Amino acid sequence: MSEEKNTPASNFLRNIIERDLAQGAFASRHWAGAPGDAAHHAAGAPDPAKIRTRFPPEPNGYLHIGHAKSICLNFGLARDYGGVCHMRFDDTNPEKEEQEYVDSITDSVKWLGFGWEAFGRSHLYFASDYFDFMYRAAEYLIEAGRAYVDSQSADEMRATRGTLTEPGKNSPWRDRPSAESLALFREMRDGKHPDGAMVLRAKIDMASPNINLRDPAIYRIKHAHHHNTGDKWCVYPMYTYAHPLEDAVEGVTHSICTLEFEDQRPFYDWVLERLAEGGLLAHPLPRQYEFARLNLTYVVLSKRKLIELVEKKYVNGWDDPRMPTLVGARRRGYTPEGFRLFAERIGVAKADSWIEYTILEDCMRETLNESAARRIAVLDPIKLVMDNYPHEQSEDCFAPNHPQKPELGKRVIPLSRELWIEREDFAETPPGGYFRLYPGNRVRLRYGYVVECTGCEKDADGKVTVVHCNYLPETKSGTPGADSVKVKGNIHWVSAAHAHAAEVRLYDRLFKDPHPGAGERDYLNDLNPDSCKTITAQLEPALKDAQPEECFQFERHGYFVADGKDSAAGKPVFNRTVTLRDAWQK
Ligand code: ATP
Numbered sequence: 001m002s003e004e005k006n007t008p009a010s011n012f013l014r015n016i017i018e019r020d021l022a023q024g025a026f027a028s029r030h031w032a033g034a035p036g037d038a039a040h041h042a043a044g045a046p047d048p049a050k051i052r053t054r055f056p057p058e059p060n061g062y063l064h065i066g067h068a069k070s071i072c073l074n075f076g077l078a079r080d081y082g083g084v085c086h087m088r089f090d091d092t093n094p095e096k097e098e099q100e101y102v103d104s105i106t107d108s109v110k111w112l113g114f115g116w117e118a119f120g121r122s123h124l125y126f127a128s129d130y131f132d133f134m135y136r137a138a139e140y141l142i143e144a145g146r147a148y149v150d151s152q153s154a155d156e157m158r159a160t161r162g163t164l165t166e167p168g169k170n171s172p173w174r175d176r177p178s179a180e181s182l183a184l185f186r187e188m189r190d191g192k193h194p195d196g197a198m199v200l201r202a203k204i205d206m207a208s209p210n211i212n213l214r215d216p217a218i219y220r221i222k223h224a225h226h227h228n229t230g231d232k233w234c235v236y237p238m239y240t241y242a243h244p245l246e247d248a249v250e251g252v253t254h255s256i257c258t259l260e261f262e263d264q265r266p267f268y269d270w271v272l273e274r275l276a277e278g279g280l281l282a283h284p285l286p287r288q289y290e291f292a293r294l295n296l297t298y299v300v301l302s303k304r305k306l307i308e309l310v311e312k313k314y315v316n317g318w319d320d321p322r323m324p325t326l327v328g329a330r331r332r333g334y335t336p337e338g339f340r341l342f343a344e345r346i347g348v349a350k351a352d353s354w355i356e357y358t359i360l361e362d363c364m365r366e367t368l369n370e371s372a373a374r375r376i377a378v379l380d381p382i383k384l385v386m387d388n389y390p391h392e393q394s395e396d397c398f399a400p401n402h403p404q405k406p407e408l409g410k411r412v413i414p415l416s417r418e419l420w421i422e423r424e425d426f427a428e429t430p431p432g433g434y435f436r437l438y439p440g441n442r443v444r445l446r447y448g449y450v451v452e453c454t455g456c457e458k459d460a461d462g463k464v465t466v467v468h469c470n471y472l473p474e475t476k477s478g479t480p481g482a483d484s485v486k487v488k489g490n491i492h493w494v495s496a497a498h499a500h501a502a503e504v505r506l507y508d509r510l511f512k513d514p515h516p517g518a519g520e521r522d523y524l525n526d527l528n529p530d531s532c533k534t535i536t537a538q539l540e541p542a543l544k545d546a547q548p549e550e551c552f553q554f555e556r557h558g559y560f561v562a563d564g565k566d567s568a569a570g571k572p573v574f575n576r577t578v579t580l581r582d583a584w585q586k
């Protein structure tokens with residue numbers, strides 16, 4: 001494997017798959033149309049899928065940006081190599097699994113643009129459907145002398161496990177006759193023993209330098225209700241035993257997981273080899289490969305921390321637009337195309353590293369730049385009055401919906417005597433290099449006229465309340481006189497008589513430190529106090545009809561999306577997805 005560590009990041013899994021395809025490593029597999037054991041698949045036809053991968057979440061939480069990497073990887077490889085990726089719920093743990101999560105997870109995978117219909121059927125699977133097979137495989141291991149029931153307590157087992165430098169000690173029950181283990185295992189299954197009274201362990205090697213091979217537990221007693229199998233079972237397989245079996249019965253070829261499972265790979269192979277020896281599974285067996293999980297700066301992905309953020313109300317639920325969950329990212333206006341681009345750009349590495357958050361934001365900017373219609377919003381409004389423009393008059397100006405896509409046409413932007421402009425686009429005394437409005441200066445009202453600033457009004461505190469100007473009638477954009485007056489500044493505006501006020505949420509990063517909680521700090525101390533600012537903005541008329549989840553570029557400001565939850569018909573609420581430029585680069 002060592003040469004794989006040095007292959008270009010994005011390619012090591014592709015290299016493996018291409019090698020396997022070239023060698024026909026998985027060509028002899030049969031597929032009976034549904035998961036099953038060796039005999040079941042043998043009766044089927046040669047597998048039409050060249051490779052099979054899987055995405056196997058536990059339905060115990062919402063998917064996050066890290067999962068998006070795994071989804072794009074597994075579904076992307078299957079698509080690129082004529083295979084199929086199974087959507088599999090790893091629901092072997094009876095506790096904490098809920099339909100709500102199953103629904104949210106399938107929604108998010110589809111939203112990212114992937115599906116599991118292939119070769120004429122759906123490949124949505126539940127690992128709990130394999131409990132019968134897992135149990136039968138365990139009985140086989142006992143009969144073959146490869147597993148035993150250990151009656152030690154959990155504490156005793158822990159005490160005899162050894163350490164990284166010392167071997168473990170054999171359990172006194174290790175050599176109990178197979179028939180006795182089998183009888184006890186059946187009693188476990190039949191509910192004759194309480195939780196923790198005994199476990200089934202693989203009989204491998206208590207002196208193995210890999211602690212995971214020191215007779216790992218494969219079945220435990222748990223008197224618990226399961227969402228799928230109800231009260232049928234009171235013994236449940238351990239994850240490390242269940243996972244290779246799930247892969248094998250589904251005919252998975254490349255089982256791609258994160259690096260922390262690297263030390264489990266020998267056990268993964270051990271289980272499959274033993275069951276193949278017994279004829280329960282057929283060669284070629286699935287193979288496990290590990291890649292580095294995604295770590296993103298300014299983001300926490302740990303389930304414990306995300307739960308804490310929600311439960312202690314640092315955010316407004318799992319779909320808060322600041323959350324790194326996919327439901328949150330979606331409300332924030334992040335796009336599936338952006339996630340797919342991101343997954344491609346960061347590639348797949350064999351070693352853990354941190355990915356800069358700006359890379360994700362740039363991917364969103366790039367995809368939104370393509371797709372988002374341009375609109376005008378004044379976020380911090382102040383009045384601009386064109387004193388020489390007739391009262392009661394208004395006229396149409398025209399602005400392209402997308403500067404690079406003339407085929408998307410133009411929209412009407414009405415202009416009248418009183419406008420809203422950005423407060424920062426006026427300065428009574430301009431700082432050096434300031435080309436916007438100040439007394440005596442001329443700027444272009446984008447898509448409209450050139451105006452010359454004449455002064456301002458102020459309130460008792462000296463705060464500017466109204467800016468005054470005169471417009472130059474011959475200079476309207478799109479007319480022959482437009483270029484007759486040259487100006488350096490170009491500002492956006494909306495007509496006060498036509499604009500509508502709307503709630504806009506200016507979201508920013510949830511954490512202000514690139515490595516929240518690094519060192520001894522509590523990650524909660526790194527929360528960005530300015531991660532959400534709610535304002536009332538003045539928007540151009542066309543934005544009134546924005547549909548939930550519709551994305552726009554607000555010119556000069558960034559990308560915004562009509563909130564999918566809080567927008568009402570004719571009254572959209574907007575979330576800032578990302579600014580036009582990164583304000584965080586130091
Ligand atoms: P848990 O702690 O509950 O196991 P998990 O984040 O591992 O949480 P799973 O539902 O087991 O959640 O994850 C499903 C798949 O997503 C796994 O194959 C896992 O390897 C992958 N995955 C999870 N987190 C990341 C991450 N940060 N980067 C890449 N892949 C990830």
Ligand code: MG
Nearest residue numbers: 056057058090
């Ligand atoms: Mg996991």
